[in-house]
Amino acid sequence: MKELQHIERFEIRLSGTGGQGLITLGRVLGHSLALGHGYNVTQTQSYGPEARGGSSRADVVISSSAISFPKTENLDLLIALSQPACNAYYRFLKRGGVLLVDSELVQHAPTNQFIGLPFTKLAKDKIGNELTLNTIVLGAVTHLLSFAEPRIMRKSLEEILPPKIQALNIKAFNLGLREAKRHLGDAPMIWQTAAENGVEEEMEGFED
Amino acid sequence: MAHRRRRKRKEIFAQGNEAVAQGALLAGCTFYAGYPITPSTEIMEIMAQRLPRTEDGVFLQMEDEIASMGAAIGASLTGRKAMTATSGPGFSLKQELIGYACMVEAPMVIVNVMRGGPSTGLPTSPAQGDVQMARWGTHGDHPIIVLSASTVPECLEMTVVAFNMAEKYRTPVILLIDEVTAHTREKISIPFEDELEVLSRMQPAVPPEWFKPYAEAARGVPAMAAIGQGYRCHVTGLTHDQMGYPTSRPDEVNEFMTRLFRKIDNYYHDVLIVDEYQLEDAEYAVVAYGCVARSAHHAVDQARARGHKVGLLTLKTLFPFARPAVEKLCMQCEHILVPEMNMGQISREVKRVNNGRTRIRTLNRVDGQIITPSEILKAIL
Numbered sequence: 001m002k003e004l005q006h007i008e009r010f011e012i013r014l015s016g017t018g019g020q021g022l023i024t025l026g027r028v029l030g031h032s033l034a035l036g037h038g039y040n041v042t043q044t045q046s047y048g049p050e051a052r053g054g055s056s057r058a059d060v061v062i063s064s065s066a067i068s069f070p071k072t073e074n075l076d077l078l079i080a081l082s083q084p085a086c087n088a089y090y091r092f093l094k095r096g097g098v099l100l101v102d103s104e105l106v107q108h109a110p111t112n113q114f115i116g117l118p119f120t121k122l123a124k125d126k127i128g129n130e131l132t133l134n135t136i137v138l139g140a141v142t143h144l145l146s147f148a149e150p151r152i153m154r155k156s157l158e159e160i161l162p163p164k165i166q167a168l169n170i171k172a173f174n175l176g177l178r179e180a181k182r183h184l185g186d187a188p189m190i191w192q193t194a195a196e197n198g199v200e201e202e203m204e205g206f207e208d
Numbered sequence: 209m210a211h212r213r214r215r216k217r218k219e220i221f222a223q224g225n226e227a228v229a230q231g232a233l234l235a236g237c238t239f240y241a242g243y244p245i246t247p248s249t250e251i252m253e254i255m256a257q258r259l260p261r262t263e264d265g266v267f268l269q270m271e272d273e274i275a276s277m278g279a280a281i282g283a284s285l286t287g288r289k290a291m292t293a294t295s296g297p298g299f300s301l302k303q304e305l306i307g308y309a310c311m312v313e314a315p316m317v318i319v320n321v322m323r324g325g326p327s328t329g330l331p332t333s334p335a336q337g338d339v340q341m342a343r344w345g346t347h348g349d350h351p352i353i354v355l356s357a358s359t360v361p362e363c364l365e366m367t368v369v370a371f372n373m374a375e376k377y378r379t380p381v382i383l384l385i386d387e388v389t390a391h392t393r394e395k396i397s398i399p400f401e402d403e404l405e406v407l408s409r410m411q412p413a414v415p416p417e418w419f420k421p422y423a424e425a426a427r428g429v430p431a432m433a434a435i436g437q438g439y440r441c442h443v444t445g446l447t448h449d450q451m452g453y454p455t456s457r458p459d460e461v462n463e464f465m466t467r468l469f470r471k472i473d474n475y476y477h478d479v480l481i482v483d484e485y486q487l488e489d490a491e492y493a494v495v496a497y498g499c500v501a502r503s504a505h506h507a508v509d510q511a512r513a514r515g516h517k518v519g520l521l522t523l524k525t526l527f528p529f530a531r532p533a534v535e536k537l538c539m540q541c542e543h544i545l546v547p548e549m550n551m552g553q554i555s556r557e558v559k560r561v562n563n564g565r566t567r568i569r570t571l572n573r574v575d576g577q578i579i580t581p582s583e584i585l586k587a588i589l
Contacts, residue, residue, distance in 0.1 A: 027393060031221040034395040041221070043393040049246075049331045068505035069581050070392045 139176020287434025
């Protein structure tokens, strides 16, 4: 097994609408990074009292050392799968953080420094099942995170999901990984660009 | 030397609620009665799955929270380790029977996963508004043990402690957690059964005809015979004598009431559990519990990194109140900060213990959001 990369504290927020499977996505991501990869992980969630609809989000914190505060304050990676979620949480993104959106559902990003893929459209057109949206996002996120191993992610999907939907989700995961590689570019480049923009913003004195 | 097989504990990525259920099963819980309510429902779901698969495990979904409490008391009297779990509105309903459990000295564990209140309030948001209610919610003067947990591993650990204290002191024990702790997922390793200390109630040491069900056996606690064992069991919510029959004779009433308090008050060294972090040289202390203790832990680390002598006292036992540990801080520190997700339910206790010695500051939040490390840091610096 590869030696674990050292992570100080890495905060991810998965946000969107109830029913998009964000809490399941957070659970799979957390399960894999904690048990498969071996990091310290906390996963928390926030949802409304409604049975469906409303806003929904899951937060994942990853660290090589013990995690005291389980929620997020300064996001390294914000995933917004709806316009309201993007508007509400963009301000929690730290300088040098990356914003990943569903490019069909988020039409007006609050910044021009963001990356996007049409996750919902991909789920409908390429997989033929809109519910696989969250697994496609997981594929893209795995591409973005240098410390995440696609092989371990696939194994975790198999551990958590019921057998009859595993094949479909592995397909969705691979699609997300592939699309991210093709359209978003190399992961280190994405983070470097974000970091440079963060520095620039700081110099120009922009707050938001 | 005996050959020791190296064992690997099973690791799971689980919620606080799942850890509570795991802890209950490890502590020997064989009876659960409940009525589902967010954010405690997962405890009930797991007990519903797991209990029927254990030897003589019983799971009941009752018609409401009052009945659940009654069923758990009944099960406890038949010798079982019983539990029920709920949240604010259900906890209100359970109050009268919590008093009954205190009166008949029925060991059991009541888990309250706190959410925003009063009334239906914020069903899916965290709060710490039921702290004083856990202490004083039921009528009449009574002692009670209230525990809390702030992390997923602690949820498992404190549930086992709750069962042990319930059995040891023959009292209902309340485990107060909050929505954040209940729904946070973390890695926990499940201890093997022989790694844990599991206590059970004291059994009668005399034949049935000599047995006095409410006579002190040891430490102020009477031995407890299970209904159906052949021992006389008379159970009543009326104040009773050593035989369990109603009495209003002042001497008998006084003896009963003082024993009820004494059995817990004399064992503070065992009952009061706190965690001290960076307190040795602290000039500024934070006193916290539940999920806020995690924020405080983070804030203390940040403050220390900037050279401030800050420490944290985490209360794992909320009641009886950890007077000795807090008193020490009141003498040692120049400031004490009590952050909590209510308008000041534990800070009230800290101020009472402080008695004017040092400066007590509060940080309160009642909007359904956790107090963040940066808010605590801002209050400290």
